[in-house]
Amino acid sequence: MTYAFDFASLLEYRDILLAGTLRTLALTAIGTFFGLALGVLGAASRAWQLAPWNRVFAVYVELIRNTPFLVQLFFIFFGLPSLGVSINEWQASILAMVINLGAYSTEIIRAGIEATPRGQIEAAESLAMTRRQIFLRVVLAPALRKVWPAICSQVVIVMLGSSVCSQIAAEELTFAANFIQSRNFRAFETYFVVTGMYFLLALAIRQLMLRAGDRLIGGRRT
Amino acid sequence: MNKRHFLRALLCTTLAASAGITMQAQADSLAAALKSGTLRVAVPQDFPPFGTVGPDLKPRGYDIDVANLIGRELKLKVEIIPVSSANRIPYLNTGKADLVISSLGKNPDREKVIDFSTAYAPFFNGIFGPAEAAIKGAEDTAGKTVGVTRGSVEDLAFTKIAPADTTVKRFEDNNATISAYLAGQVELIATGNVVAAAVNERAPERKLETKFLIKNSPCYVGVNKGETALLARVNEVIAKLKQSGELNEVSMRWLHAPLPADL
Numbered sequence: 111m112t113y114a115f116d117f118a119s120l121l122e123y124r125d126i127l128l129a130g131t132l133r134t135l136a137l138t139a140i141g142t143f144f145g146l147a148l149g150v151l152g153a154a155s156r157a158w159q160l161a162p163w164n165r166v167f168a169v170y171v172e173l174i175r176n177t178p179f180l181v182q183l184f185f186i187f188f189g190l191p192s193l194g195v196s197i198n199e200w201q202a203s204i205l206a207m208v209i210n211l212g213a214y215s216t217e218i219i220r221a222g223i224e225a226t227p228r229g230q231i232e233a234a235e236s237l238a239m240t241r242r243q244i245f246l247r248v249v250l251a252p253a254l255r256k257v258w259p260a261i262c263s264q265v266v267i268v269m270l271g272s273s274v275c276s277q278i279a280a281e282e283l284t285f286a287a288n289f290i291q292s293r294n295f296r297a298f299e300t301y302f303v304v305t306g307m308y309f310l311l312a313l314a315i316r317q318l319m320l321r322a323g324d325r326l327i328g329g330r331r332t
Numbered sequence: 333m334n335k336r337h338f339l340r341a342l343l344c345t346t347l348a349a350s351a352g353i354t355m356q357a358q359a360d361s362l363a364a365a366l367k368s369g370t371l372r373v374a375v376p377q378d379f380p381p382f383g384t385v386g387p388d389l390k391p392r393g394y395d396i397d398v399a400n401l402i403g404r405e406l407k408l409k410v411e412i413i414p415v416s417s418a419n420r421i422p423y424l425n426t427g428k429a430d431l432v433i434s435s436l437g438k439n440p441d442r443e444k445v446i447d448f449s450t451a452y453a454p455f456f457n458g459i460f461g462p463a464e465a466a467i468k469g470a471e472d473t474a475g476k477t478v479g480v481t482r483g484s485v486e487d488l489a490f491t492k493i494a495p496a497d498t499t500v501k502r503f504e505d506n507n508a509t510i511s512a513y514l515a516g517q518v519e520l521i522a523t524g525n526v527v528a529a530a531v532n533e534r535a536p537e538r539k540l541e542t543k544f545l546i547k548n549s550p551c552y553v554g555v556n557k558g559e560t561a562l563l564a565r566v567n568e569v570i571a572k573l574k575q576s577g578e579l580n581e582v583s584m585r586w587l588h589a590p591l592p593a594d595l
Binding site for chain 1: 479
């Protein structure tokens with residue numbers, strides 16, 4: 111092997127890598143927050159068949175889960191402006207991530223809700239809890255607890271999927287890698303380091319999500 | 333005669349023979365062409381819009397039109413020889429063609445082996461944008477968003493001259509850069525004039541106009557070294573075609589843009 115490794119050539123680009131990492135994290139955080147909120151709404155509508163929302167969400171889930179993320183992103187970024195909607199690369203990225211995670215988490219959370227035994231809700235009703243209390247404490251919290259590991263995995267998938275946003279010039283971590291590689295032509299070093307960064311980010315996000323689950327919904331207790 | 337002497341003799345003979353061929357190629361090809369009545373022109377066959385094969389399987393494009401115009405002016409029948417970019421200069425050097433009109437740019441290495449006419453076609457990287465954008469130089473792009481294809485020649489060159497508050501958006505490929513412009517995601521793009529011509533042909537609703545040049549490398553007609561008579565005639569014809577506006581017509585036809593004033 112005659113290739114001379116030169117990881118030092120990455121040093122001058124460390125600011126770009128750091129900025130890219132922060133933007134990937136920001137995209138993931140915003141996407142996760144609104145995506146899961148959308149997922150809860152969708153799951154509740156579908157599990158309890160709240161017309162017409164159950165139908166709307168059914169179509170939405172099928173549409174998003176059966177089309178590629180990249181195509182969804184291109185449609186939002188290149189397609190919507192043709193209809194007169196002006197949207198920049200960050201708005202497009204966030205919108206695509208929220209829509210994407212919303213669809214997957216709808217199905218994940220719905221599974222959790224449907225696993226709630228009927229008797230548990232009846233017990234809550236007999237204790238004169240309000241509908242709101244029943245939904246939040248008796249249905250949603252245990253449902254989320256059951257499916258929390260699956261949600262954590264999905265959030266990690268969304269974080270990794272955000273690399274695709276580099277295609278519309280959103281300057282996140284993969285964009286940083288592509289940019290650096292187009293300047294120093296050190297493909298191995300650049301992608302090796304960035305792969306490692308994604309790996310660490312994924313581990314960190316999973317730990318963070320599991321801990322957040324413990325705090326917010328008392329995960330792992332069941 | 334031992335082996336070494338034999339090899340040396342063989343080498344000398346070969347050199348002498350190849351020198352003979354070169355001499356032949358450097359004979360007055362204008363006189364030869366006038367005598368035979370045909371002008372042999374090497375043109376591209378795989379480089380639209382300069383030279384491609386049309387639906388009728390005949391070569392067509394900017395370079396073919398120029399070849400025919402030069403032939404008409406010299407009152408010679410034009411024999412079109414389709415070549416690739418790798419063998420266009422060898423065709424000339426080995427005397428298989430009198431002229432190379434094949435979107436040939438000038439550089440010092442090529443100037444060592446052939447001579448160049450005056451420029452006959454524009455070929456450049458630049459900043460392009462809609463007609464209403466008042467952009468005359470790099471400093472005018474301040475505060476604007478400019479789309480480029482990441483890692484391309486124009487990316488590297490424009491990044492050097494762009495003001496600090498110009499937003500440069502770098503896309504994965506030419507297609508994404510162009511889509512971003514057509515969708516209004518960027519106000520200007522950096523690309524080549526040939527690419528811009530292709531875009532204008534297919535998407536006339538947001539026409540690209542040249543704002544300023546980043547890197548200019550116009551096309552020249554190539555002739556063999558020492559063909560001064562031929563070169564002088566070709567230069568005369570090119571000047572005449574520029575004067576008469578016929579070269580401008582060719583540019584409008586294939587590049588959808590008028591010839592730059594400084595060509």
